[in-house]
Amino acid sequence: MLDATARAEGREEFSAAITHTVGKPFLEDAKFKTRDVNVFYAGAKQAIFDVDLDIGRNEVIAMIGPSGCGKSTFLRCLNRMNDTIQDAKVTGQLLLDGMDIYSKELDPVLLRARVGMVFQKPNPFPKSIYDNVAYGPRLHGLAANRSELDEIVEESLRKAGLFNEVKDRLNSPGTGLSGGQQQRLCIARTIAVSPEVILMDEPTSALDPIATATIEELIEELRQSFTICIVTHSMQQAARISQRTAYFHLGKLVEVNDTNTVFTNPSHQLTENYITGRFG
Amino acid sequence: MTNLTPPATSATTEKVKLGLQKRYSREKRFRWYGIISIVVSLFFLIVLLADITYKALPAFTHHYIQLDIDFNAEKLGISAQSTPEQLRRADYSILVNDALIKQFPNVTGRQEKRALKNIVSSNAPYRLQAMVLENPSLLGTKQAIWFLSNDDSDIYYKDGNERLKPYETQWLDTLKAEGRVDNRFNSTLFTNGDSREPEQAGILSALVGSFFTIALTLSLSFPIGLAAAIYLEEFSPKNNFWVDLIEVNINNLAAVPSIVFGLLGLAVFIQFFGVPRSTPLVGSLVLTLITLPTIIIASRAAIKSVPPSIREAALGLGASKVQTVFHHVVPLAMPGVLTGTIIGMAHALGETAPLLMIGMVAFIIDVPSNLTDPAAVLPVQIYLWADSPERAFVAKTSAAILILLVFLVCMNLLAVILRKRFERRW
Numbered sequence: 001m002l003d004a005t006a007r008a009e010g011r012e013e014f015s016a017a018i019t020h021t022v023g024k025p026f027l028e029d030a031k032f033k034t035r036d037v038n039v040f041y042a043g044a045k046q047a048i049f050d051v052d053l054d055i056g057r058n059e060v061i062a063m064i065g066p067s068g069c070g071k072s073t074f075l076r077c078l079n080r081m082n083d084t085i086q087d088a089k090v091t092g093q094l095l096l097d098g099m100d101i102y103s104k105e106l107d108p109v110l111l112r113a114r115v116g117m118v119f120q121k122p123n124p125f126p127k128s129i130y131d132n133v134a135y136g137p138r139l140h141g142l143a144a145n146r147s148e149l150d151e152i153v154e155e156s157l158r159k160a161g162l163f164n165e166v167k168d169r170l171n172s173p174g175t176g177l178s179g180g181q182q183q184r185l186c187i188a189r190t191i192a193v194s195p196e197v198i199l200m201d202e203p204t205s206a207l208d209p210i211a212t213a214t215i216e217e218l219i220e221e222l223r224q225s226f227t228i229c230i231v232t233h234s235m236q237q238a239a240r241i242s243q244r245t246a247y248f249h250l251g252k253l254v255e256v257n258d259t260n261t262v263f264t265n266p267s268h269q270l271t272e273n274y275i276t277g278r279f280g
Numbered sequence: 281m282t283n284l285t286p287p288a289t290s291a292t293t294e295k296v297k298l299g300l301q302k303r304y305s306r307e308k309r310f311r312w313y314g315i316i317s318i319v320v321s322l323f324f325l326i327v328l329l330a331d332i333t334y335k336a337l338p339a340f341t342h343h344y345i346q347l348d349i350d351f352n353a354e355k356l357g358i359s360a361q362s363t364p365e366q367l368r369r370a371d372y373s374i375l376v377n378d379a380l381i382k383q384f385p386n387v388t389g390r391q392e393k394r395a396l397k398n399i400v401s402s403n404a405p406y407r408l409q410a411m412v413l414e415n416p417s418l419l420g421t422k423q424a425i426w427f428l429s430n431d432d433s434d435i436y437y438k439d440g441n442e443r444l445k446p447y448e449t450q451w452l453d454t455l456k457a458e459g460r461v462d463n464r465f466n467s468t469l470f471t472n473g474d475s476r477e478p479e480q481a482g483i484l485s486a487l488v489g490s491f492f493t494i495a496l497t498l499s500l501s502f503p504i505g506l507a508a509a510i511y512l513e514e515f516s517p518k519n520n521f522w523v524d525l526i527e528v529n530i531n532n533l534a535a536v537p538s539i540v541f542g543l544l545g546l547a548v549f550i551q552f553f554g555v556p557r558s559t560p561l562v563g564s565l566v567l568t569l570i571t572l573p574t575i576i577i578a579s580r581a582a583i584k585s586v587p588p589s590i591r592e593a594a595l596g597l598g599a600s601k602v603q604t605v606f607h608h609v610v611p612l613a614m615p616g617v618l619t620g621t622i623i624g625m626a627h628a629l630g631e632t633a634p635l636l637m638i639g640m641v642a643f644i645i646d647v648p649s650n651l652t653d654p655a656a657v658l659p660v661q662i663y664l665w666a667d668s669p670e671r672a673f674v675a676k677t678s679a680a681i682l683i684l685l686v687f688l689v690c691m692n693l694l695a696v697i698l699r700k701r702f703e704r705r706w
Binding site (some may be wrong): 084 | 517518590592593594595596599600603607612
């Protein structure tokens with residue numbers, strides 16, 4: 001057994017060893033292409049180093065790694081949520097269907113309508129279930145009239161697997177649901193805007209195993225129509241739901257490959273250490 | 281499986297047991313401290329309220345004296361055909377004096393005659409004038425008319441008045457014995473402005489003045505305060521020297537004595553901008569300055585307490601920053617904002633010192649009809665009455681305090697109702 005210091009030293013050594021990403025970071029026909037992405041926070045602290053990654057169409061890509069490795073930060077670059085953090089600076093190229101999402105001309109509002117996000121803690125608005133789901137479509141004027149809006153709300157709730165549970169109480173508060181239901185409500189709210197990509201930042205970390213299982217099934221179904229990027233702390237979850245897995249370590253993308261390959265035959269020593277539970 | 285229950289007499293259990301006793305008694309003691317302090321403060325509050333109410337009660341009724349007035353046209357030197365101007369010019373005090381002399385024919389001597397005249401309020405002739413102007417056919421008739429009694433007579437009827445001479449009390453007793461005295465609800469208190477004569481003094485001009493002032497203060501300070509709070513909390517750059525400077529200064533302003541704001545208002549609004557002094561307009565401008573820091577600080581705290589997850593949720597759906605703030609943050613912060621506003625408004629309603637500086641201490645008889653009419657406000661009216669030497673003003677002062685409190689309670693009630701409507705924090 002290594003003691004704590006030795007382990008920390010080991011990490012230093014390994015991270016110095018990350019020179020380029022191993023595995024298959026590039027795809028033929030990618031939804032998202034990111035090249036040389038660097039993220040700096042206030043005080044010149046760098047959170048992400050030179051990440052190159054492609055995200056394919058209709059795939060679930062899982063991002064794993066120890067705490068503070070930058071996976072959430074990277075995820076938040078994909079819909080410019082980092083814009084809301086003062087003094088955060090993103091450099092490099094991020095292309096959504098070939099369009100530079102950090103270009104000056106692009107309105108982040110437009111981007112976020114195409115790239116939705118589900119957060120770690122379920123965060124429904126303190127409004128009715130209906131209003132929660134209808135907020136996005138109303139905001140973007142997606143429904144011409146009330147019946148169209150009703151349709152969007154019902155379909156979104158159906159896709160999120162929540163409709164049957166809440167159809168009799170659409171006007172009751174969204175915050176009155178259980179944790180798992182709230183998270184599905186948040187997913188329904190996100191898909192009501194019909195985005196192309198859904199970013200999920202540890203969507204099940206606040207949920208019990210049963211609710212987690214429901215969400216995982218849901219993700220599998222959603223894959224048919226959306227591209228999903230999910231950050232997770234649970235390696236089992238990554239193995240269960242994703243097609244590709246990216247392993248981040250201290251702000252660097254260490255390895256990307258098919259999920260099976262990553263978990264059965266990792267190429268990098270760090271990845272192997274992490275998935276075998278030696279640290280993280 | 282291991283047995284999880286610890287041995288019954290472990291050393292830890294003994295120690296915990298010893299400590300428990302202490303802990304319980306400490307908790308009990310603390311509860312008693314709380315109860316005692318609540319009881320003490322309630323006691324003082326009740327004593328204060330009871331004292332004010334007890335002192336104020338006499339001001340809500342007033343004694344009226346009935347006199348038989350002979351509208352003798354010859355004595356007035358007019359007739360039913362006279363022009364309104366002539367009717368107005370006539371000396372109606374003759375009628376009042378005659379009625380009194382007729383009531384008490386034995387009165388002789390100048391001093392006694394003057395004293396007799398003062399049984400009723402000095403506005404009695406004006407009442408007759410108004411009656412005749414309205415209905416000239418009264419001339420030549422005899423009418424029994426109720427007059428407002430003088431403050432000294434009123435006090436005598438209420439609880440004795442050692443200032444009156446024996447012959448005066450005798451007249452008053454006689455009138456009472458004849459059933460010519462009636463204790464009625466004092467509507468004058470609510471329909472008149474201030475007056476030098478206590479029985480004619482009313483609170484209306486101060487009430488209307490306070491209402492105008494507070495309404496304008498609210499409509500100025502609420503939007504400005506809320507907008508400032510939203511900007512500082514949501515849009516201003518963080519860790520910026522200028523923003524920090526503004527923040528420090530807002531906090532300092534909240535602690536500046538209000539009389540300083542009065543001087544500022546005098547120098548800036550009245551002297552520099554030429555706003556008419558002693559008006560609700562300039563009063564509310566000064567009170568807006570005083571309440572702004574309170575509203576801004578409370579609103580910022582309320583906005584800050586809205587969980588960031590709500591902002592992220594809205595932004596993540598593609599709402600712009602402004603939409604996020606106005607769709608979600610402000611509605612959720614509204615109860616807190618309203619609490620801050622109502623504290624500010626209550627503060628403004630009771631504020632006296634700065635208003636003295638801008639001339640609102642003037643003696644105002646007329647009820648203000650717009651924002652640029654000279655007006656009094658309730659706390660200043662209380663101050664003026666408390667300062668008056670006439671004994672009847674003691675009860676009036678307490679009554680004015682009660683009315684101020686009722687005004688305050690109504691305002692707070694409205695705020696509570698509004699807050700309940702916004703408080704949908706499921």
